[in-house]
Amino acid sequence: MASSNDCDPLPADVLPVGVKVLIAGGFGVGKTTFVNALSEIEPLSTEEMLTAVSAATDRLDGVENKATTTVALDFGRITLSPSHVLYLFGTPGQERFWFMWDELSEGALGAVVLADTRRLEHSFAAVDFFERRGIPFVVAVNEFDGAHRYRGEEVRTALDLRQEVPVVLCDARVQVSGIRVLLDLVQHLITTRSSHGSDTDQPTVRA
Amino acid sequence: MTPVLPDGPQLDEAAGRLVRPYTVSDGRTRATSHFTLVTTVRATGARTQGVFGLEHAQVLALCEQPVSVAEVAARMQVPAAVVKVLLSDLAEGGAVVAGDTRPAPTDHSARPDRDLLEAIRDGLLKRL
Numbered sequence A: 001m002a003s004s005n006d007c008d009p010l011p012a013d014v015l016p017v018g019v020k021v022l023i024a025g026g027f028g029v030g031k032t033t034f035v036n037a038l039s040e041i042e043p044l045s046t047e048e049m050l051t052a053v054s055a056a057t058d059r060l061d062g063v064e065n066k067a068t069t070t071v072a073l074d075f076g077r078i079t080l081s082p083s084h085v086l087y088l089f090g091t092p093g094q095e096r097f098w099f100m101w102d103e104l105s106e107g108a109l110g111a112v113v114l115a116d117t118r119r120l121e122h123s124f125a126a127v128d129f130f131e132r133r134g135i136p137f138v139v140a141v142n143e144f145d146g147a148h149r150y151r152g153e154e155v156r157t158a159l160d161l162r163q164e165v166p167v168v169l170c171d172a173r174v175q176v177s178g179i180r181v182l183l184d185l186v187q188h189l190i191t192t193r194s195s196h197g198s199d200t201d202q203p204t205v206r207a
Numbered sequence B: 001m002t003p004v005l006p007d008g009p010q011l012d013e014a015a016g017r018l019v020r021p022y023t024v025s026d027g028r029t030r031a032t033s034h035f036t037l038v039t040t041v042r043a044t045g046a047r048t049q050g051v052f053g054l055e056h057a058q059v060l061a062l063c064e065q066p067v068s069v070a071e072v073a074a075r076m077q078v079p080a081a082v083v084k085v086l087l088s089d090l091a092e093g094g095a096v097v098a099g100d101t102r103p104a105p106t107d108h109s110a111r112p113d114r115d116l117l118e119a120i121r122d123g124l125l126k127r128l
Helices: A031-038 A095-105 A117-133 A152-159 A175-196 B054-062 B069-076 B080-092 B114-125
Strands: A017-024 A044-053 A066-081 A084-090 A110-115 A137-142 A167-170 B040-043 B096-098
Touching: A017 A031, A017 A095, A017 A117, A017 B114, A031 A066, A031 A084, A031 A110, A031 A175, A044 A095, A044 B069, A044 B080, A066 B069, A066 B114, A084 B114, A095 A117, A110 A117, A110 A175, A117 A137, A117 A152, A137 A152, A137 A175, A152 A167, A167 A175, A175 B114, B040 B080, B054 B069, B054 B080, B069 B080, B080 B096
Parallel strands: A017 A084, A017 A110, A110 A137, A137 A167
Antiparallel strands: A044 A066, A066 A084, B040 B096
């Protein structure tokens, strides 16, 4: 009731928490379509400056060959509640930008790897990256018109996925379909968290 | 909803960006506070202390409502690293507050807490 100075900074804890999910997969697999269908804003693009260790092996006086480069990142936004906002970041599809995934994936909750059954090999790189970094992900098979429909298990075998990695079917153009994929990812995160989160088999009650 | 920039991004159709991006941050590429792309920021409305330029004013205009660092950068059409420097200046001067600015865990074995995951799940379920 006693109103304080109207210039008081607002407390930081009322600001929503931003959460990042990566949308990965090969070029042309539907990442942009997926983000567009889900985003409540016109998808935006920002440039992020990233460090690349040069592939060149020439080294003078032990100086490492590092270069910075800027890469455009497309992203969309879903406001989930007054305190949580989800951001979907599309990962650059070209191989020459893979070095930046490390920085992009920092702090990410998890990833969706989109796959096209006509070109499954285009999603190998993303699967490999997230597996090696221990970043949880789901594989979402984008069911393109005219593409042969495969069962999830066939895709799992073809991509050599571990049993716990969910494989789901989706239509990247349809918002509800995308929401279901994100739900599958979050459920996967909750499941893996409870199965690995404790050293004992006892459920942890206290934080 | 989106505030209109006072002068718009300094772009010229033929020449592209008129001011080299890192000029606006005095060549600095390291922010003094830890901002990620998804950190939420908001202008406090407090009078700013210190000398700020046009770009600081543009940042302030864009974060009158809570907004992410990535969105500020996208709407200003400057690299996120530059916006982070500008935001650091503004935060130090008390003109901007930031949400969660803890460094993101680099180790993915540091799992997100269950409350956060459940809140996200509930938010998504409402969208079905």
